Amino acid sequence: MVRVLIVDDHPVFRDGLATLVGRIPSFSVVAQAESQVTAMRALRKHTVELVLVDLTLSSGGGLSLVRSIRAEWVDLPVLMVSMHDERTHAERAFRAGASGYVMKHQPWEDLHAAIHRVVAGQYAYSAAVTGTLMRQQAGGKGTGSLSDREIEVFDLLGLGLRIRDVAPRLNISPKTVESHVAAIKRKLDIRHSNELVHRATLFRTMRTGEQTEKT
Template sequence: MGCNVTETGKKGILIVDDHPLVRNGLARTVGQESDLSVCGLAESAEEALIAIKQHKPDLIIVDISLKGSSGLDLVREIKRLYPDLPTLVLSMHAEEFYAERALHAGARGYITKESPIENLLDAIRRVLNLGVYVSDAMAGKMLSRMSTGAKGDAGGFTEDVLTDREMEVLECLGGGMTTRDIAEKWGRSIRTVETHCANIKRKLNLDSARELLQRAIQWVQAGTPCK
């Protein structure tokens, strides 16, 4: 039984996001609903796992980009430790690049931060009711690929080629960020980001930083660049 259910009949939501304004704003929005209650807030994967034990939420909302770790790694860990606990990924990252990867990681839904509030609340309730949520447009793309037997693809390579962090690096580069910008955003060293760049070049058979940047720009043209 999740937090607050026996006392108020509301479903308890744990929100995991490393941006205080987003985290608190989302908490206010969810808290205004008669059937939902925010039972915990966390800004990292470590805090989230502790909060799950303390509050026993009914649903966890997870951002993909967490300081020091990937939100999708957290989704995988939650799925491993709590197979019946649903997660909904809420992110600024373009849906066509991450939705299927989030579902493969174990999430029950994916929604972008640019979506209307009513869509977010619909996503929460659908996942709580054991459904799966992606936008209608994304659902159509996924069904189309299933009918043709094609794998998810963006910019000429399948989604399984790069790690979660490498995908984020590529998107950020395509959105105009430098390696220094990315390092500061994540709280990591420039060398760490450069290592990700080297791995991306190797996996995509790119010979230079210029080719990497060109590929990154092409990749984000259909989506939302990293901010």
């Protein structure tokens, strides 16, 4: 059973979304919240495997909430559901740590698909947004500045491995992995661990996609 928290300051939309999500087999809405404070309280009270968050909340913005969630629950899927145009806000959502972005005017089928993608550990951004992020990844602060070993470490981090798990995979010590991680963060101008994980995951997604296209 996938337990879901819905965060939106409009009760009618929140209740309607809860009804739709509750109809998905093996999904259950265990809590609802209207603000960042009540959302964090619900997360500490309930076991949750997915959070659906509106971008605009009456008390504290959705992006701030995503950052707070990432600070405590690094691997928890967070999907933003917003009325605001993704061209303006989806990239900001990604930088904050959101797993995906769906606009409220999109069909239920789009949201349904996005929910399943993020629960499976994938991203749920449109092709246009993903393309923008990929171009940025390949830009001046891209992975071209990383050494071969740093690329290997970055790739394994994108697979979801911790530093202690990366070390034996590469037959090096955890301290050496930490040194490589520090170099990666410096070269890619990454300030926070959650951003490192998301950038690494995006890198691996891009790399896997490129390999698939070549085969």
